[in-house]
Each structure stands twice: as structure tokens, then as C-alpha cells.
Amino acid sequence: MNMITTKIASETEVSKPTTDEAQAALETLRRLAEADPSSAAALDLSALMALQPRAQGMLNRDYPEDFTPDAQYKATMPDLQNGPESLIKGAHAEIQHVGISNFRLPLKFRTRDGEVLTLETSVTGSVSLEATKKGINMSRIMRSFYAHAEDCFDFEKIDAVLDSYITDLESFDARIQLRFRYPMLKTSLRSGLSGYQYYDVSFEMLKQDGVSTRVIHLDYVYSSTCPCSLELSEHARRERAQIATPHSQRSVARISAALEGDAPLWIEDLVEMCATAIPTETQVMVKREDEQAFAELNGANPIFVEDAVRLLCEALEGAQAAGDFRVIASHQESLHSHDAISILTRGETFAQSSYDPRLLESLIHRG
Numbered sequence: 507m508n509m510i511t512t513k514i515a516s517e518t519e520v521s522k523p524t525t526d527e528a529q530a531a532l533e534t535l536r537r538l539a540e541a542d543p544s545s546a547a548a549l550d551l552s553a554l555m556a557l558q559p560r561a562q563g564m565l566n567r568d569y570p571e572d573f574t575p576d577a578q579y580k581a582t583m584p585d586l587q588n589g590p591e592s593l594i595k596g597a598h599a600e601i602q603h604v605g606i607s608n609f610r611l612p613l614k615f616r617t618r619d620g621e622v623l624t625l626e627t628s629v630t631g632s633v634s635l636e637a638t639k640k641g642i643n644m645s646r647i648m649r650s651f652y653a654h655a656e657d658c659f660d661f662e663k664i665d666a667v668l669d670s671y672i673t674d675l676e677s678f679d680a681r682i683q684l685r686f687r688y689p690m691l692k693t694s695l696r697s698g699l700s701g702y703q704y705y706d707v708s709f710e711m712l713k714q715d716g717v718s719t720r721v722i723h724l725d726y727v728y729s730s731t732c733p734c735s736l737e738l739s740e741h742a743r744r745e746r747a748q749i750a751t752p753h754s755q756r757s758v759a760r761i762s763a764a765l766e767g768d769a770p771l772w773i774e775d776l777v778e779m780c781a782t783a784i785p786t787e788t789q790v791m792v793k794r795e796d797e798q799a800f801a802e803l804n805g806a807n808p809i810f811v812e813d814a815v816r817l818l819c820e821a822l823e824g825a826q827a828a829g830d831f832r833v834i835a836s837h838q839e840s841l842h843s844h845d846a847i848s849i850l851t852r853g854e855t856f857a858q859s860s861y862d863p864r865l866l867e868s869l870i871h872r873g
């Protein structure tokens with residue numbers, strides 16, 4: 507065995523071909539491929555391919571299962587995102603947010619009752635980037651997050667992940683938004699049945715210039731009976747014995763509340779706050795007695811879109827844990843072919859003169 511290896515090695519040394527000879531051999535192969543493609547295809551070129559993967563037209567097309575990059579190989583790999591400032595395209599401007607949007611994984615959340623729920627969560631994580639740096643080490647946004655992924659998620663945990671971002675990505679500011687659907691068991695109005703209501707919730711935390719902002723976003727879905735239409739229907743009944751029904755619609759309020767102080771604001775607290783302000787939440791389990799109750803509940807609580815944001819504003823002003831807030835309501839009209847909307851904000855956090863053109867569309871919930 508050794509003898510053969512030695513012989514091959516010495517022959518290789520002795521008969522080391524010149525570049526011209528190699529070129530001629532390639533030309534021979536090329537001519538064979540043109541003249542007799544099946545004979546060319548029958549040749550085992552794998553050794554040649556492995557030796558010369560970079561030769562034009564001779565790239566290895568088989569996935570190299572056994573290839574493992576070692577440290578020396580990795581050191582040769584291009585690392586553009588950490589390249590010099592001269593590689594920057596466009597303005598050498600600071601970037602406020604650069605990162606990954608919508609990576610999903612199951613995360614644990616603790617309910618107000620202490621139960622732990624594991625929920626599919628969509629994560630958006632970003633950091634700021636200095637004007638002189640080409641790019642971030644993008645994969646660290648996920649890798650740093652995964653280092654915490656087994657723990658229960660609350661704002662304290664998000665704070666810890668943000669610290670990891672700032673350290674691991676050598677950045678100044680960082681932001682995380684977690685989006686998930688939070689289930690709560692709801693009892694029907696009169697039949698005593700119950701079923702799960704799912705709430706679109708988002709926890710958002712930003713660390714900027716050393717200041718932390720924590721925000722909970724919640725979409726609350728309810729029925730809005732038009733007060734004007736209700737009175738017009740009653741008028742038709744009273745004046746002309748004419749049956750008429752007021753229009754009502756599936757409506758959505760998006761509550762965004764910045765947390766203040768150390769008092770906790772549970773998702774359950776926010777939902778209860780909404781239900782107290784606007785009791786006509788859409789129902790999960792409905793028998794006839796529930797449906798009748800819902801009609802009565804709507805009759806007792808007709809609201810315009812202006813009423814909706816003001817009722818929720820009143821509730822949020824009374825919440826100790828909530829600081830700045832924004833309430834957006836969208837009444838997806840059954841009278842009109844368009845929606846009635848309103849936006850009410852308190853404080854600097856949500857003060858805006860311009861809104862995303864698609865913001866209001868995002869308030870439309872599928873059934």
C-alpha cells in the first residue's frame with residue numbers, strides 16, 4: 507500500500523504537467539464533448555472536478571456532504587458586512603433600525619394566574635448602526651435571541667435580550683417586537699358555555715440613548731351599533747309602525763400603551779379594561795339566548811367611532827401602569843362601503859404627524 511502511494515507521488519512529481527499541457531487536455535475533453543457527448547458523459551471527471559472546482563465550466567455540481575469548514579477555511583471567507591467604510595453604498599448615514607423581521611418560534615408567556623402558555627411568536631429585532639459601519643452581523647439578531655428562548659417572556663426578559671443585542675452586535679440602541687395571539691377563555695352571555703377568544707398582542711421594547719420604552723399593543727374586537735341608526739329605526743317603529751334594524755359592524759380598537767413605573771399591566775388587565783369600556787365584545791360560543799342577549803347589549807351600548815376611542819381613553823387614563831397611549835378604532839361599516847376610523851393619542855411616545863398608509867387596513871380582522 508505504502509509502495510503504491512510512494513510510486514504515485516513520485517510519478518506525479520516527475521510528470522507534473524505544464525499549464526499548456528493541461529490546457530490541451532481540456533481542449534481534448536471539450537472536443538470530445540462536442541463530437542461524442544455520450545462518451546464524454548461516461549468519463550469519470552469527479553477527481554478532476556474536485557481538484558479544479560474553480561476552473562471555468564468545471565464546477566463541482568455534487569453537494570459535498572462531508573465538507574466541514576475549519577477555522578483556517580472560515581478565515582478565508584468574505585465578510586462584507588464587516589468591510590471597510592469605503593464599501594458603504596449611498597449616504598454614510600446612521601441607521602436607526604437594521605435587523606430581522608418576523609422570525610418565528612414558540613415562546614413561553616406567564617398568564618396573570620401564573621399559568622405558563624407556549625405561543626407561536628413572531629419576532630422583529632433590530633439595532634442601530636453607526637454611519638461609519640457597512641453592516642451588522644445579521645445572524646446574531648436570531649442567535650442572541652435564541653440564547654434566551656427557553657425562558658418565560660415578559661419585559662424583564664426582553665430587556666435582557668436587548669442588552670445581549672447591544673453587546674453582541676456592538677450597537678448603541680436596540681428594539682424588539684414580539685407578536686403573538688393570546689388565548690383567553692370567555693363565558694357566553696347567558697347559556698353558560700365558554701370558548702377561547704384569541705387576542706392579537708404585541709410586546710415592544712426599545713432601548714435608545716440609554717432610555718427604555720415598553721409598549722403593549724392589543725387589538726380588541728367588538729360590535730358597534732350606530733346610535734344614529736338605532737334612533738332612526740326606533741323612529742320608524744314609533745311613527746309609522748315600520749320595522750327597521752340599526753346597522754352594526756365588527757369593529758376593532760388597537761390599544762397601544764406605554765408602561766410607566768413598576769406596576770405590571772397584564773394582558774388580562776387590558777382586555778378587562780376594554781370590556782368595561784366597550785362591553786359589546788364579539789362572542790365565541792353563541793346559543794339563541796346568547797344571541798338575544800347580545801342584541802340587548804348592543805341596544806344598551808350603541809357607539810360611534812368617536813365614542814369608542816374616548817371610552818378607551820377614559821379607561822387608560824385611569825390605569826396606573828399606563829403612561830402615554832394611542833387608541834385607533836375602525837368601524838368596518840355595514841351602512842357604508844368604507845370604514846369609520848378615529849385615532850386618539852396621549853403623550854410624546856405616539857404623537858405622529860404621518861401614519862403608515864396601510865396602518866388602518868391592518869385593523870381588519872378575519873373571522
Ligand SMILES: Nc1nc2c(ncn2[C@@H]2O[C@H](COP(=O)(O)OP(=O)(O)OP(=O)(O)O)[C@@H](O)[C@H]2O)c(=O)[nH]1
Binds near residue numbers: 585641642645
Ligand atoms: N448585514 C447584512 N447581512 C445580511 C443581509 N442579508 C443577508 N445577510 C447575511 O447574513 C449572514 C450572517 O451574517 P453574520 O452574522 O455576519 O454571520 P457570521 O459572520 O458567520 O457570524 P459571526 O460569527 O457572528 O460574525 C451573512 O452571510 C450575510 O450575508 C443584509 O441585508 N445585511
